Structure formats: structure tokens, C-alpha cells
Amino acid sequence: MSEDGAAKTDNAGRGVFEPITPSPAYKLVADAIERQIVSGRVRPGDALGTEAELVKQFGVNRSTVREGIRLLEQGGLIRRDSNRKLYAAVPNYDRFADDVSRAFVLNEITFRELWEATMAIEIAVVELAAERISEEFLGKLDENLNKSRSALNKPSKLALLDIEFHTILAKAADNRVLQFAREPENKLFFPTTEMLFRRNAQAPQRNVSAHEAIVDALRKRDKVNAGIWMRRHINDWKKGFELINKSIDQAIDRTYAED
Amino acid sequence: MSEDGAAKTDNAGRGVFEPITPSPAYKLVADAIERQIVSGRVRPGDALGTEAELVKQFGVNRSTVREGIRLLEQGGLIRRDSNRKLYAAVPNYDRFADDVSRAFVLNEITFRELWEATMAIEIAVVELAAERISEEFLGKLDENLNKSRSALNKPSKLALLDIEFHTILAKAADNRVLQFAREPENKLFFPTTEMLFRRNAQAPQRNVSAHEAIVDALRKRDKVNAGIWMRRHINDWKKGFELINKSIDQAIDRTYAED
DNA sequence: ACCAATTTGTCCGTATGTATG
């Protein structure tokens, strides 16, 4: 909360000069390339020239160019196809899902925080899906239900199918912002859901039954009941959690951060 | 959609060997450091040794170490204090907000997608806030209201205060997952909100009135009315948008990606 | 299928500016 750095040359206070903040050359290189891509002057898919060419254009050493490239590489603005040439790229938003999830864990987010967000997001997703789901996605949900019914006694597989179910739903809702917002659920709920299936004999059947009721409501375009069942479904998760564990206010296990 | 690369040495099909995917040394360096931090063997704040030391430990060249460091630098797992030594760090989740917002814009997310997500998130936020808001945050909201009332004819300032209002609310709700999920609203709605205030004479007053009603409900711990007013408030934004613009299904302006 | 040019990955040595004690 406190910002108390840079007290050394800051005393002049008023004046006509902007505070000067020197950036290392490799960062300037990265920023320059980034601007070209974000502004659209370099289109995604365009080859970005070889390192030697960039060296000539920027007038810096190749090592410096390479360090700049590494900065962008991590952010997804640069792609390498076959380990070779560099291409400009538009970062896919869910490339950040892993990083965000990991940051959540390292910042000791609680199950409660994740669960509350899940409740809001999943209900919104299912209500939107009720408005606009296509036959194609209804078919995918049916298929998921079939597989789930055959996996009632396979906790790990069923937990994966649970993730798949909600992922299909989010796609059917046709909203990429919500799709991204729910990514941490996928990454962080899984191990707990699996354990929950393993320890609570009724949990698998309840899970599949809720999914069935949701699909049923979606097929009827019944937004209200879809929402009601989703709420029950998410509530069930919490109840199951409290049944086998101490408190939902504990932080998510740090081991979940290790992929 | 088609995956047809790597047909050269792939013909063996079945076998006991894992497909081998060579990683460059600089990436191995980054991964190694990352694992130490994520696993907790290196604690946040710990100095990470000098480049020379890392060179000795990894047995690679200085340039290689530096490239690896750049990869981590962008992800926030590494911090440099005064331009000097490297420290391990826990990435703050909202350091990714800018990247995600930019990715949304570059992927041509529509206002509808953002708005639908906002509706879900803000209602959840205000309902949680109604349960647990402290006097301190109520005071901050009051202060925000006062400033807003004096800024009714300053569109830019009022738009900033609108962001502040919702940010305070999210903090009062005490849920960091929702707090992060709503970050793109801050980044991406602002220019449009400002324009909306500028072009629609009634919009500023409607905005502040809704905020007042929300604070009033929060003070009474009235979850239902807080939710109702928030819904109206978010709906108002869409109505205002449609009043001055063509369609909410258009992509968010690319220029918003340029900070 | 082979060859030559290009390009990346990696390494070495060195110079410079700056922060620390």
C-alpha cells in the first residue's frame, strides 16, 4: 500500500521536466516490438525478421535483441513455429489461465473465494446457455452425460468429465470473458472434486443427476430451472467439501500450483 | 483445427519411449528457477544469487542465464529492487489484468461479452458486500459519492470515480477471485463510459443516483435491494450505450489495447 | 537425397556505469 521509493532525486518537486525513468535496452526492444503488434502495424502471423535483421534495425547487440524477445515470448505476443522463425501473434486470453491460477494459489486464495466466484459465473453461464445453446452443444452435453454415467465409480475420470461438462457449457454460452473467468475453477477445483468423489459414496451420483437436470432444462430453454439446478449443483460441492474437510476458509493447497 | 505436424520421426507409433522434446537451455534455466519458487524451497523475498553464481550452479553461459531470467521477469516470479539484485517473488494476480484485457481486445471481444460478465460479477460482488461490508468501506463509498456529486459535469473525472466505486465495492466483498475477474471492466469500459457521460445529459445523474441507492442498501445490509439496484445500474450502461451507438455486438475498440 | 546458405542456440572475453561498503 505504501509508495515510498525514489526519494533521492525527487526533491526538486515542481519543474518543467518529466521524471526520467531509464529502461534497459532489452526492454526498449521488447516495448518497440510490442507496440508494432498491438497497434496492428505488424499483423499476427507476420514473420518478424531474423535476429540479425532486428540487430540492424535497433542498432543493438544480438544478445540484447534476444533478451527482448524472451520478454515477449512469455507474454504470447511472439510465436515460434518449428523452433525456428519468429512470428507476431495475438495472445490467446486463456494462455494466462495457468499463470493466474498459480498466482491465486501462491497468494493463498481460499476455497470460499473461489467457490463464491464459481457460483456467480456458473449461474450466469447456464442462464446464457439456456438462451442460446445450439443442438450441437446439446449433443456434446448428452455425450458427456453418457460417459459420466459409465464412470460413476471412477473418481478421477468423473472429475475430468465434470470439468468437461462445465467447459462445454461455457462454450455454449458463447461468452469468452466468462469462459476465461471460470478457468481457475478447472485448474484448482479438480483435485478436491476427485477426492470428494472418492470419499463420499453419494457424490458421484448427485453430480451426474444435477448435470442431467441442467441439460434437461437447457433443452427446454428453461432459464429459471437451469439456474436453480446449477445453484444446487455448486452448493452441493461446498456441502461435500465441508463433509470431508475442516473449513472452506482454508487456502487452496500449494501443491496445486505445481502442474 | 488440424494437427498434422511432426510426421517425420513419428512413424514408430507404439513403443516404450516418450516423445522427446528438447528445450533450449535458457528455458530449462527458467523452469528450474520457477520450480524452486513455486514449490516453496525458495521463499519470496529471498535473494536469488547473482548471475555469476547462477552461471556456476547451472553450468551454462551468462547469456543463457540472462535469457532465462527475462522469461521469469515478465511472469512476475522474479523481482529486482533497485535495478540491482534479483529476488524471488510471489506474483500478484492482478499483474495479469493488463495482459488479459489486451488479449481480450486483440481477440475482438464484444461489448456484449464484457457486459454479460460484468452483470454476473457485479451482482455477486454487491451481494457479498451486503453481507460483510465494514464501516470503513461504507465510509469510503460515502466519500466516493461526495466526490461524484461534485463531478457531475466532468465526464472524465466522473468515469474515474465510477471505476473507483466498483473497485471499493469489490474490496468490501473481500473476494480476490471476483476482484480479479472484474479487472477488465476497469480497463475496457472506461473510455466508453466517459463518452456516454459526455453525450447523454442524464447519464451522470443516473449513475450517481444508482450508486447512492446501492450504498443505501448496503448500509441496511439489504442484499436483495443492493442486487436489484446493481442490476438496474449495469442495465443502464447498456441502454446508454445503445442510445449513442450502433450495436453492443461490436468488438471493443482496438485502441483500448494501447495503454 | 545431398549440399550450401541461413539462422538459432550457446559460449567466450571485455568494457562501462553504478551501487555498496
Add this chain to the structure above:
DNA sequence: TCATACATACGGACAAATTGG
């Protein structure tokens, strides 16, 4: 003040992989 340590940046070099005949 001065010496040391360290990050930044540069130039040159070579091997391996890729590309394009």
C-alpha cells in the same frame, strides 16, 4: 573517497538445426 561487485551491453565465434535449392 575509493575499491569492489554486479548488471548491462557489446563484439566475435562456432556448432547444430533448418531451409531452399
